[in-house]
Amino acid sequence: MKYATTMIVxxxxxxxxxxxxxxxxxxxxxxxxxxxxxxxxxxxxxMRAGLVSFGQGLYYxxxxxxxxxxxxxxxxxxxxxxxxxAIVVCVxxxxxxxxxxxxxxxxFFAMFSMAFSMILYGVLVKSSAxxxxxxxxxxxxxxFGWTPxxxxxxFLAYGLAVVALVGVGIFVWRxxxxxxxYAGEAVRENEIRVEYLGASVRRIIxxxxxxxxxxxxxxxxxxxxxxxHIDPEMAYWTTSGEFVFIALMGGVGHAAGxxxxxxxxxxxxxxxxxxxxxxxxxxxxxxxxxxxxYLPKGVWSxxxxxxxxxxx
Amino acid sequence: xxxxxxxxxxxxxxxxASAVAQPVLAADEYKLGLVTFLSGGAAGPFGVPAQNAANxxxxxxxxxxxxxxxxxxxxxxxxxxxxxxxxxxxxxxQSSEYRNLVERQGxxxxxxxxxxxxxxxxxxxxxxxxxxxxxxxxxxxxxxxxNSFKYVFRTGPTTTMDSVxxxxxxxxxxxxxxxxxxxxxxxxxxxxxxxxxxxxLKGLQADIDVPTKQFPKIYAGQYGAEIxxxxxxxxxxxxxxxxxxxxxxxxxxxxxxxxxxxxxxxLTTGESAMxxxxxxxxxxxxxxxxxxxxxxxxDNALNRWFRDAYSKxxxxxxxxPAYKMVQGILGLKLATEQAAAKVSGxxxxxxxVSAFEYLEYEGPGGKVSxxxxxxxxxxxxxxxGRYALKDGKPAVTDVRRYAAECVNPSDDMPANEWxxxxxxxxxxx
Numbered sequence: 001m002k003y004a005t006t007m008i009v010x011x012x013x014x015x016x017x018x019x020x021x022x023x024x025x026x027x028x029x030x031x032x033x034x035x036x037x038x039x040x041x042x043x044x045x046x047m048r049a050g051l052v053s054f055g056q057g058l059y060y061x062x063x064x065x066x067x068x069x070x071x072x073x074x075x076x077x078x079x080x081x082x083x084x085x086a087i088v089v090c091v092x093x094x095x096x097x098x099x100x101x102x103x104x105x106x107x108f109f110a111m112f113s114m115a116f117s118m119i120l121y122g123v124l125v126k127s128s129a130x131x132x133x134x135x136x137x138x139x140x141x142x143x144f145g146w147t148p149x150x151x152x153x154x155f156l157a158y159g160l161a162v163v164a165l166v167g168v169g170i171f172v173w174r175x176x177x178x179x180x181x182y183a184g185e186a187v188r189e190n191e192i193r194v195e196y197l198g199a200s201v202r203r204i205i206x207x208x209x210x211x212x213x214x215x216x217x218x219x220x221x222x223x224x225x226x227x228x229h230i231d232p233e234m235a236y237w238t239t240s241g242e243f244v245f246i247a248l249m250g251g252v253g254h255a256a257g258x259x260x261x262x263x264x265x266x267x268x269x270x271x272x273x274x275x276x277x278x279x280x281x282x283x284x285x286x287x288x289x290x291x292x293x294y295l296p297k298g299v300w301s302x303x304x305x306x307x308x309x310x311x312x
Numbered sequence: 313x314x315x316x317x318x319x320x321x322x323x324x325x326x327x328x329a330s331a332v333a334q335p336v337l338a339a340d341e342y343k344l345g346l347v348t349f350l351s352g353g354a355a356g357p358f359g360v361p362a363q364n365a366a367n368x369x370x371x372x373x374x375x376x377x378x379x380x381x382x383x384x385x386x387x388x389x390x391x392x393x394x395x396x397x398x399x400x401x402x403x404x405x406q407s408s409e410y411r412n413l414v415e416r417q418g419x420x421x422x423x424x425x426x427x428x429x430x431x432x433x434x435x436x437x438x439x440x441x442x443x444x445x446x447x448x449x450x451x452x453x454x455x456x457x458x459n460s461f462k463y464v465f466r467t468g469p470t471t472t473m474d475s476v477x478x479x480x481x482x483x484x485x486x487x488x489x490x491x492x493x494x495x496x497x498x499x500x501x502x503x504x505x506x507x508x509x510x511x512x513l514k515g516l517q518a519d520i521d522v523p524t525k526q527f528p529k530i531y532a533g534q535y536g537a538e539i540x541x542x543x544x545x546x547x548x549x550x551x552x553x554x555x556x557x558x559x560x561x562x563x564x565x566x567x568x569x570x571x572x573x574x575x576x577x578x579l580t581t582g583e584s585a586m587x588x589x590x591x592x593x594x595x596x597x598x599x600x601x602x603x604x605x606x607x608x609x610x611d612n613a614l615n616r617w618f619r620d621a622y623s624k625x626x627x628x629x630x631x632x633p634a635y636k637m638v639q640g641i642l643g644l645k646l647a648t649e650q651a652a653a654k655v656s657g658x659x660x661x662x663x664x665v666s667a668f669e670y671l672e673y674e675g676p677g678g679k680v681s682x683x684x685x686x687x688x689x690x691x692x693x694x695x696x697g698r699y700a701l702k703d704g705k706p707a708v709t710d711v712r713r714y715a716a717e718c719v720n721p722s723d724d725m726p727a728n729e730w731x732x733x734x735x736x737x738x739x740x741x
Contacts, residue, residue: 024441025411032408125499128507133499134429134452135403137436137459154440227404229433234404269401270412277350277396 012166031226033266034161038219040258042212050188055113059090059213061235063220068138079141083221090217102205124232135231157226172255251298342390345413347424350398357556358633365634379613403433428452435464448640453727456685467643472727473719475508477694491521491547497530505553511731555581584631590706597699604677605632608695615676639675691716
């Protein structure tokens, strides 16, 4: 357990150090990828319990708008404060919606979660004060009096993303090895047995839903700080679909799966854009098909095959 | 077991290495990033015509075969090499792709962006990377109202003048105007178009009646309910900023139900479809082209060359997105060459910026004045006309032109405030 924690922290420090030497576009790309990785880690918790949410965009977008609106109206650019606010608001909303959602399974859960994110999308498109579908610009973040300018601008968001990723990564890694973590798989396999064992299935799912919302809010907040612009598209169902795509690509077998999936997805997409501006969607689609066909447990299963010598 | 993994890692490593390696630049090459929609609903009506125009223009520029004063080869003698990027994927994705264009591909400048959301997101990155960027099509006035930018220019006029000129035009054409209805898409452009149009019309005629205003979903394609509402609540004019497939669907479905028999449609972007939908647009429909473009463009040497070459190459007349793309690239070329005339060797980006500010030049659509947004935002005249078939060919009648000073706010006032105050300082003839 300690070994793994040290590994994750070490990887984080290495990433931070690498950030100092990376070209700006790669820093930005990785920031977005890590932010998405955070959202997908939350999705992983749900997916391991057999629930596919097509509505994580709700919290991703809400987190981003919290950061954008609070930065505008409360006159604070303190990045940590803004991100904390994003998490609190997302968890508060999830606490209400979750009461309803955790009664549903399978396609009903997926559709319901999507419906809620589309409601947010609809409301935002109608709100001309927030720029309707064009969205609005987010003020650049500060960190305790440090105002990054020019070259160091993207680095602040990158640093935040790496730190958040390390923190959430350690948490998820340990959580998946805790009784509550294993309970997710138990729920997926047989809910009735879990109830007979004396655990509350609803409470298990509810907790996971809240955790997923917090991670999605954090991811959205970091995206807002990094990109400097937010729009309602973040709550659109295709954004949520992208998170499921990443989860399938990376694999849900391990906490690292979503992060690898997200980085791979962003790299694949940007090179697909560059190499074939007309048919980049086809490249993404083929990549996902190949992964589903040959690596049904995601890219992470490659690592498992090597480290554990497991046959596929 | 290990070999496939090793192969994979090697591949990923190679990919990253090739990405990090800086591209080698040929000294006499001007790398130009061109961003328009190449996929999705906006590709057909806007993105692809604009890209076609860019292709045609860059080839001709590289041969030095354009009419004067654009007859110098390439941009300041450097051969232009275009790098195309799809505008799909949203504003965050486009910020990311913008960085890739500048930092990975090493472009000298970027011309692009049709979506207003992208135009709001990209300038901040352009400033950070100190790269000359020309927004060519997007319309929201907020870009230079909320911020001031050094490296960002917009050679296309804002949407404000479409709506303001539209209200002047229908007042001119219908002296006994009583009521207008609206059908606009439920997103920023639709909402802003209607709000500006209604606001300025209200300033001209306080007792104007609005029987109904509809905001269906963008790309809805089915307008049965909205057409019923428009038919029941009859008005003199139906205002619509629909474009692309939505406009086509609305025209077809409305015409089939006789919607346009007693009501006149006012299509603010109608020009972009007048050749494609020449059989479907009812005669008398009011068409706008977001500026003096397409059929409304003046008769000058540049325009004659453009219409001729474009229709020869692509089999159709160029529409306004094509014009605006040409206008954007020519503005960049002219500013660069004017800056180069003042310095020895190639001008720096700062030199080009100061030449571009408050630049006035002739595009294929006539005079472009970069006199708004502290010299970074273009203003142009605005034209409206009514659709008519002349000898079976699409044409316009009742054409009226409104001077730039008449339909655009003076530099320091935000557009919605200007309209709300009844358009003070407007100089109309």
